[in-house]
Amino acid sequence: MQKIDDDDLKQQFMSECNYEFLFGSDMAQHAELLHFKVQEYIVENLVRPKYLFYLVKGKAKLYDSLANGKDALIDFFTPPCFIGEMELLDAKSAPFSVQVIDDCYCLALPVAKYQAQLLADPTFLRNVCIYLSRKNARNIKTASRNQGFTLSQRLAAFILLTEHDGYYNEKHTQVSEYLGVSYRHLLYVLAEFVKTGYLKKDRQGYHIIKLKPLQQLAREVTSSNS
Amino acid sequence: MQKIDDDDLKQQFMSECNYEFLFGSDMAQHAELLHFKVQEYIVENLVRPKYLFYLVKGKAKLYDSLANGKDALIDFFTPPCFIGEMELLDAKSAPFSVQVIDDCYCLALPVAKYQAQLLADPTFLRNVCIYLSRKNARNIKTASRNQGFTLSQRLAAFILLTEHDGYYNEKHTQVSEYLGVSYRHLLYVLAEFVKTGYLKKDRQGYHIIKLKPLQQLAREVTSSNS
DNA sequence: CTCCTAGTATGAGATTTCTCATACTTAGTG
DNA sequence: CACTAAGTATGAGAAATCTCATACTAGGAG
Incomplete structure (x- = not known):
């Protein structure tokens, strides 16, 4: 300080x-x-x-x-x-x-x-x-x-929330603590998104390829969004 | 009203x-x-x-x-x-x-x-x-x-918190929502406590039989208890 | 240039927790 | 007294998530 x-x-x-x-x-x-x-x-x-x-x-x-x-x-x-x-x-x-x-x-x-x-x-x-x-x-x-949603759902919502110009670029260490799961599990689900083709990783970060299914996953999380 | x-x-x-x-x-x-x-x-x-x-x-x-x-x-x-x-x-x-x-x-x-x-x-x-x-x-x-503790640990802490005269008597439906787990899982862990001999159920409710191990389970949850 | 820290990645196996189905009990209500 | 809503209980199988181990990378500090 x-x-x-x-x-x-x-x-x-x-x-x-x-x-x-x-x-x-x-x-x-x-x-x-x-x-x-x-x-x-x-x-x-x-x-x-x-x-x-x-x-x-x-x-x-x-x-x-x-x-x-x-x-x-x-x-x-x-x-x-x-x-x-x-x-x-x-x-x-x-x-x-x-x-x-x-x-x-x-x-x-x-x-x-x-x-x-x-x-x-x-x-x-x-x-x-x-x-x-x-x-x-x-x-x-x-x-x-x-508490109420699975990590895939919450992560989808979080990606859409923090995305800039189609790229997701948050620190996994922090995000895992924020979403309340182990670092390992976050990486696991992220890898799953890549395998499914929702995301693609390049030098700039994780690029959002399929927006629709991510929005679909996030829907229940985001709704009731005061 | x-x-x-x-x-x-x-x-x-x-x-x-x-x-x-x-x-x-x-x-x-x-x-x-x-x-x-x-x-x-x-x-x-x-x-x-x-x-x-x-x-x-x-x-x-x-x-x-x-x-x-x-x-x-x-x-x-x-x-x-x-x-x-x-x-x-x-x-x-x-x-x-x-x-x-x-x-x-x-x-x-x-x-x-x-x-x-x-x-x-x-x-x-x-x-x-x-x-x-x-x-x-x-x-x-x-x-x-x-987020940070397993249900056994949280439930142990919760039992000790809400117990009266050695009896635990909360509604499972409410507790499961408060502790953020399914009703089924709460009952499962509770049954485990009974099987292990920590609790025993009688007409008055769940009677605390072995205090020590419950306190032990709850220890990390309760510590840092502002 | 080397060391160290923070961050990224992935595998394997074990736990924790969930979903769904099914019953039974109890208290309140018409 | 029958019906209904809320609460209790248990089984079985599936999923979500965790722990631990291990590697590798990038950037700052000495």
């Missing part, structure tokens, strides 16, 4: 993300701009963060480490979004890990100094409530899909 | 659950007392509720119905707790179903009339934030456990 002293950049991020509108009073002036490198932790498992973060650029993942060594990847964070809000609100919460996937910039408010002020600001609280509510709904959807 | 016009009872529930302290202004006077029978819906799938509920007695379940006919039981609601807060906060949310397990009493505020007032009340918002935050953390824990 590194503090970035570049007011122009900070200002740019703030206006891109409408940072000032998150609060009822002018908190923007107190925010620091922080930078995190790939694989750094924004929040480390069970360590209470010192800032309330607002992700303005990059990508991160929220995950839960289980006692048997497995990791469950719960959610992806993409700008703009709060990070560390659970810990700000609830002194008793046990923080989950948030780790950087692509280099991140965050606007950050020191908790110690501004917690009281934030907890009395209805504009801020309303925004956090909505954010938490959507995040919870998303997490519930993901969890119930992981 | 039935409105209960019993001011004494309402007053009693309010003081039991510290209802008035949830708000910055006196909302208590506007709350109605409602009663729901077993299997009634407090919130029906995709139907926006007309009230913000506060469960003061009884038990209910939150679940997500998937397009393939399966239901994922996400969370149990026990007093005191909000119901319908996601819908109050976020106009875009797609409500999940909340169905009564044991007859419920709820204090209820009409959304149409008081939404604006509630969304400007920092005391209320703070309470909802904390509630949402804990609920989300709980849901995440449940989901990642369901």
Whole structure:
């Protein structure tokens, strides 16, 4: 983690993300701009963060480490979004890990100094409530899909969700944790898609060849898609 | 759903659950007392509720119905707790179903009339934030456990969690949806516990005979138990 | 240039979990 | 009292998924 002293950049991020509108009073002036490198932790498992973060650029993942060594990847964070809000609100919460996937910039408010002020600001609280509510709904959807559908179905849906220009290019290690299956099994089903001719692998990644059957597989997963 | 016009009872529930302290202004006077029978819906799938509920007695379940006919039981609601807060906060949310397990009493505020007032009340918002935050953390824990551990381990943990006086007495239908497995498989593992001598079934229910090995099985599930 | 880490790949065999079929029991309802 | 819905139980076979082992590749760090 590194503090970035570049007011122009900070200002740019703030206006891109409408940072000032998150609060009822002018908190923007107190925010620091922080930078995190790939694989750094924004929040480390069970360590209470010192800032309330607002992700303005990059990508991160929220995950839960289980006692048997497995990791469950719960959610992806993409700008703009709060990070560390659970810990700000609830002194008793046990923080989950948030780790950087692509280099991140965050606007950050020191908790110690501004917690009281934030907890009395209805504009801020309303925004956090909505954010938490959507995040919870998303997490519930993901969890119930992981439980209720087979990996072929979920993977088809995930490929269609993350595809760019007909190419699927996600990291298998991460995807397996997100879809809640072993790496081995993910590769197995992926290989099956290739064998069936739905996908074809080339230098650019996995190329979607047969869209229709993938959509068909994904149909039940995606429907009821709030 | 039935409105209960019993001011004494309402007053009693309010003081039991510290209802008035949830708000910055006196909302208590506007709350109605409602009663729901077993299997009634407090919130029906995709139907926006007309009230913000506060469960003061009884038990209910939150679940997500998937397009393939399966239901994922996400969370149990026990007093005191909000119901319908996601819908109050976020106009875009797609409500999940909340169905009564044991007859419920709820204090209820009409959304149409008081939404604006509630969304400007920092005391209320703070309470909802904390509630949402804990609920989300709980849901995440449940989901990642369901993914990361085998049913024997999860069931052992669940038995120890819900046991009363050495007896396990939950409904298999519900538990299977909560633990994210088929009814058949739950019964299979349960029968295994009986065969191994961990449990013994009598008129009162499943009696815990060997606590130690159950605790051992549950250990990794329960550890990291925020 | 070498080492190390993260990521990709595949095989083989074992478990876990699912589907479907079929019965039986119990409590509530007309 | 008969009917119905919800819950309990068990068998058999199939599938989805896991564990473990083993190789190979690419990129960053020293």
